Amino acid sequence: MDEQDKDTTENTESTDDNGKNAEDNVIVVNADVSPLAHWYVVHTYSGHENKVSITLKQRAEAGGFTDRIFKIFVPHQQKIVVSEGKKRSVEEKLFPGYMMVLMSMDDDSWYIVRTTPGVTGFVGMGTTPTPLAESEVKTLMKFAKMEAPKFEAKFNVGDSVRVSEGPFKDFLGKVDEVNDEQGKVKVLVSVFGRETPLELDFTQVVQL
Template sequence: MAKRKDSKTKTKTVKKTALKSKKASKAKDVPAVADKKNKDEAEDKEKSKTEQRIEDNLILISQEANKKARWYVVHVYSGHEKKVAEALRQRTETLHLLDKILRVFIPTQDKIQIRRGQRRTVSEKIFPGYILVEMEMTDNAWLAIRTTEGVTGFVGMSSRPTPLPKSEVEAIMKYAEQSDTQYKADFVDGEAVRITDGPFNDFLGTVDNIDEERGKVSVLINIFGRETPVELDFLQVKKV
C-alpha cells in the first residue's frame, strides 16, 4: 500500500511540475506574441501609408480599356507635376479623349527629413520634372498633352515619342512601392554645423560624409588640435 501511495504522489508531482512548466512557457511566449503583433501592426500601417501615397500619385483619367495604350515619359516644369496631371485630366474630358489618355503616374517615395532638429516625413519625387502618361499615341492625344500648360515635351530620341518598355514601367512602380522610408539630409558636404546632443554637444564642425540610408552624418570636429570625425544622427546636428 505504501508503495502504491508513493507512486500516486510521484505521479501528481510530475503532473504539477509539467503544468507549471507549461504555464511558464506560455508566459514566456506572451511578450514574443505581443512583439510580433506590434511589428505586424507597424508593417500594416506602413504598407497602408505607402498604398495611399501610390493611390494619390496614380491619377486615373479614364476607365476605358485600350490594348494599344503604352506608357510615355512627359517632361514638365519641376514642381508642377500634380498641377499638370490635373490639367491633363480636365483637357482629356473636354477634348473627348478618354479612350486615348488613361492614367498619369508621378513616382514618389517617402523620406524622413530632419530640419531644425525636427523629424518629419516628406513625399519626394523620384524623377522631378517628369510624369508618366499611359496613352495611345495618336495625333490628337499627342497634341492634347503637348499643349497642356506646364508641359515642355515628350521624352524620346525621334520626332515621335518612344514608349517605355514594360519592364521599365514595372521596375519604376515597384521602386515607388517600397515602404522602407529613407532619410533626407538637409545639409551638404563641407557645410558648417553645430552638434546639439551627445558628448560633443555645442561643438562646431564641418560635414565630412552623409549616409542618408542610415540617417547618419560624419562631422569633423577639432579635438586636441586635430580634426577628428565623429558619427552622429541627423537629429544631433544643426546648420550654423
C-alpha cells in the same frame, strides 16, 4: 506592389479626389485601359509635374478623351530631410521635368497632351513619341514605392554643431563623419578636456 504589376490592364486601388492612386502616385483617368494603350514619357516644366498631371486629367475628362488617356504617373520618392534639428518628409521627383502617360496614341490624343499648359513635348525619336516597355514602367513604380526614404541634411565634415537632445544636450562640437543612408553624424565634443566622439541622429544636432 503585385497588384500594380498589372497596371496596364487593371486598377482596383482606392483613389483621391484627383484620381490619384494612393499606393503609387498614379492619377487614374479611366481604369478601363485599352489593350492598345502604351506608356509615353512627356516633358514638362521642372517643378510643375504634379500641376500638369492634374490639368491633363481635367482636360481629358472635359474633352472626352477618357477612352484614350488612361493614367498619369509622376515618379517620386519620399525623402526625410532634416533642417534645424527637425525631421520632415518631402516628395522628391525621380525625374524632374518628366511624367508618364498611359494612352492610346492618335493625332487627337497627342494634341490634347501636347497642348496641355506646362507640357513641352513628348520624348521620342524625332517628332514620333516612343512608347516605354511595360517592364520599365513596372520597375519605376516598384522603385518609387519600395525604396526606403533617404535622409538628407546639410551637414559636412568640419561643421560646427550643437547637440540638441540627449545627455550631451547643449554641448558644442564638430562633425567628423556624415552617414546620409542612416541619417547619422559622428560629432567630436570636448568632455573633461578630452575630445570624445558621439554618434547622433540628424535630429539630435543643430548646425551653428
